[in-house]
Amino acid sequence: xxxxxxxxxxxxxxxxxxxxxxxxxxxxxxxxxxxxxxxxxxxxxxxxxxxxxxxxxxxxxxxxxxxxxxxxxxxxxxxxxxxxxxxxxxxxxxxxxxxxxxxxxxxxxxxxxxxxxxxxxxxxxxxxxxxxxxxxxxxxxxxxxxxxxxxxxxxxxxxxxxxxxxxxxxxxxxxxxxxxxxxxxxxxxxxxxxxxxxxxxxxxxxxxxxxxxxxxxxxxxxxxxxxxxxxxxxxxxxxxxxxxxxxxxxxxxxxxxxxxxxxxxxxxxxxxxxxxxxxxxxxxxxxxxxxxxxxxxxxxxxxxxxxxxxxxxxxxxxxxxxxxxxxxxxxxxxxxxxxxxxxxxxxxxxxxxxxxxxxxxxxxxxxxxxxxxxxxxxxxxxxxxxxxxxxxxxxxxxxxxxxxxxxxxxxxxxxx
DNA sequence: TCTGGGGTCCTAGGACCC
DNA sequence: TCTGGGGTCCTAGGACCC
Numbered sequence: 001x002x003x004x005x006x007x008x009x010x011x012x013x014x015x016x017x018x019x020x021x022x023x024x025x026x027x028x029x030x031x032x033x034x035x036x037x038x039x040x041x042x043x044x045x046x047x048x049x050x051x052x053x054x055x056x057x058x059x060x061x062x063x064x065x066x067x068x069x070x071x072x073x074x075x076x077x078x079x080x081x082x083x084x085x086x087x088x089x090x091x092x093x094x095x096x097x098x099x100x101x102x103x104x105x106x107x108x109x110x111x112x113x114x115x116x117x118x119x120x121x122x123x124x125x126x127x128x129x130x131x132x133x134x135x136x137x138x139x140x141x142x143x144x145x146x147x148x149x150x151x152x153x154x155x156x157x158x159x160x161x162x163x164x165x166x167x168x169x170x171x172x173x174x175x176x177x178x179x180x181x182x183x184x185x186x187x188x189x190x191x192x193x194x195x196x197x198x199x200x201x202x203x204x205x206x207x208x209x210x211x212x213x214x215x216x217x218x219x220x221x222x223x224x225x226x227x228x229x230x231x232x233x234x235x236x237x238x239x240x241x242x243x244x245x246x247x248x249x250x251x252x253x254x255x256x257x258x259x260x261x262x263x264x265x266x267x268x269x270x271x272x273x274x275x276x277x278x279x280x281x282x283x284x285x286x287x288x289x290x291x292x293x294x295x296x297x298x299x300x301x302x303x304x305x306x307x308x309x310x311x312x313x314x315x316x317x318x319x320x321x322x323x324x325x326x327x328x329x330x331x332x333x334x335x336x337x338x339x340x341x342x343x344x345x346x347x348x349x350x351x352x353x354x355x356x357x358x359x360x361x362x363x364x365x366x367x368x369x370x371x372x373x374x375x376x377x378x379x380x381x382x383x384x385x386x387x388x389x390x391x392x393x394x395x396x397x398x399x400x401x402x403x404x405x406x407x408x409x410x411x412x413x414x415x416x
Numbered sequence: 417t418c419t420g421g422g423g424t425c426c427t428a429g430g431a432c433c434c
Numbered sequence: 435t436c437t438g439g440g441g442t443c444c445t446a447g448g449a450c451c452c
Contacts, residue, residue, distance in 0.1 A: 011452095032420035039420070039452095055419040073420080100452045186450050217426060219450085246422060295419060305445085340421090402420095 001231050002139065002166070004106040004120055005146040006089060008127075009134040009154060011102035012040035015081045016071050016408055018132050027068040031056050034250045034402040035072055072404035078102075084131050092123050097235045105143055107235055120162045139164035143233045144226035147183040148173075148201070174202035174227060184223045189216060201227060241346070242279065247272040248340025251400035254293070255336045260400055261290060262323055266392045268341040269322045273315045274380075276343055277373055282311035284345035286318060288325035293337045302329035305344070313349045314369035315376070319390055 008014060012030040017023050027044035031037065038045075038054045048066055050059050056070075063070060082101045090096055095107035108116055120137040127135050138149025145165050153163035165173065180190035182201050192215065198204055205227035212220040222232040247268035255261060265288060276283060289303035306321040322341055350370065376388045386393070 034418095034420065036419055053420085057418040060418085075421095103452075184450070188449065217449095219426075242423085244423070248421065250420070293419080303446095337419095342422095403418095 001141050002107070002109045002116060003141070003143050003146040003231075003235070004108045004116070004123075005099075005138045005143065005150045006104050006106060006123065006127075007136050007138075007150045007154065008085060008102040009136060010040055010042055011082075011133070012071075012073065012078055013042045013045075014133050015078050016069075016074070017042075018081065019077070019408055020069070023069050027063075027066055028071070029063070029068055030071045030073055031406065033073055033404065034252065035405060036250065039073065070406050071408050072406040074408050077408065081131065081133065085127060085133055085135075088126055088130060089123065092119070095235060095237055097237055098239075105146065105235055108139065116166070117162055117164050120164075121160065124161050135161065137162045139166060141166070141229050142226040142231045143235075144183050144223060145170075145229065148177055148181070151181065170229070171202060174205060175200055177201035179204045182223060182227070184219060189220075242281070243346060244342050244344050245272045245275050245281075245283075245346070246340060246342040247275075248289075248338060249402050250338045251336070252403045253399050255339075255400045256332065256334065258327070258330050258332075260398070261326060261330060261336060261339055263392055263398065264339045264400065265290075265322050265326050265341060266319050266390050268339065269319045270315055270389055270393070272341055272343050273313065273318050273373075274377060276346070277313045277349070277377060280349050281346045282313040282349040283318065283343035284308055284311045284347065286321055286325070286344060287342040288322050288329065288340075289342075290326070290329065290336050290339045292334050300331075300334050302331070304329050310366070311345070311347055311349070312366075312369070314366075314373055315390065316369065316372075318343070319392075 013028045016028060016030060023042075025044065026042070027048055027050075028042040029038050029045045029050060030040040032039045035056055038050060038052060038056060038059070041050055041052065045068055048062065048068070050062065050068075056063075062068075078101055085102075086096075086098050086104060089104050089106060093106045093108060093110070097105040099105055108119065113119055116139050120139060124135055124137055127133050136150045136153035138146045138151070138153055139162070140146040140149050149163045149165045153159045153161050156163070177200060178190075179185055179193055179199055179201055180187070182204065185193070185204070193199070193204065198207065205224050207224060209221050209224070212224050216223075225232045249264070249268070251264070255264070269286075285305055285307045287303055287305045289301065291301035292299060304325045306325045308317065308321060312318065379388050380386070
């Protein structure tokens, strides 16, 4: 088996640079929604010591002093660039998995392939020339090792962005990799491993299966096997059906009153519902949650799951259920900073297992609801988001709306 | 003053059943 | 007073990922 992982470098920043070529070689960062945290950094920004996930307000002065270009997150742009990147990659293999917006695993066990590293260099070059996005590629016999190889390709300039572990001394390589850098081993796990004296990927690989199973569940065992070169994590070519859809946002300013929360929650349902229907799905349950800030005072984060009588894709029913749930969990006197909705128990729309005793009227109503929502979606697509929406959302001032003050311009210009 | 959003998987424990 | 054992299903919460 031969896997390649292709990982776009500083992806969001690289996307912003497509629209602003003048920013090449300059420090650039992209902020999370609400302009809260740093979620992408150019190499120059990393060199300035700006950490990943750092709250922007903590480095705002530094950014200003060094003339760092700052962008709000622009997902429409990133998704379009991602689509183009994946289209290029798919030309190089029959089997590939789009792992995230900026990463893909490729099956390079191609019989006729004489020099995989040279092949990968070709992929890298094409991405740069045709799209303008720099990437790193790692090659190995398992996905977990390919991830590590790609990391090395990214960090070590001598590799020219491509690194293969095939035929290499794995002991020596894994010895230098901190265990926390391994795919699937997060912060908590790293802390706990450190207490057992395990600090390198090699030590983890050589731990006993029983011990790994006990402390880190089956996934820990799989990770160790993958480091041993035994592939446990398969390539997932087809998108598996989505199991949940969520929409949530932090508020621009904290909210205490139920009315504002209702507006926010209804807005989230509308956005999640749109995605639900665009995939031809219906939800049987939904969860509503609101929360105070994790960073001050006691966290108050109530949530409730609402079950529907039947799977639905109708905004009317979803909004109603969500608002009922909200009323149940709401308590006055708290400064809420976030609200959200998750649609659950998804299944194909239209093939509800109708109860034996469903009246004809009920089925007719469902049919009408679907037709209505289809019409609403079409109008919104044609005339713009929010043209048709629940009356609740046509409101006046909304101070709590998230901020995104540094949004880049449209994505048509500048994109080849 | 200001701290992201959207996912998946795994497990423990409770509820329920016979 | 003493009060089984084994199975399934569901859910909440934790951990991880990008």
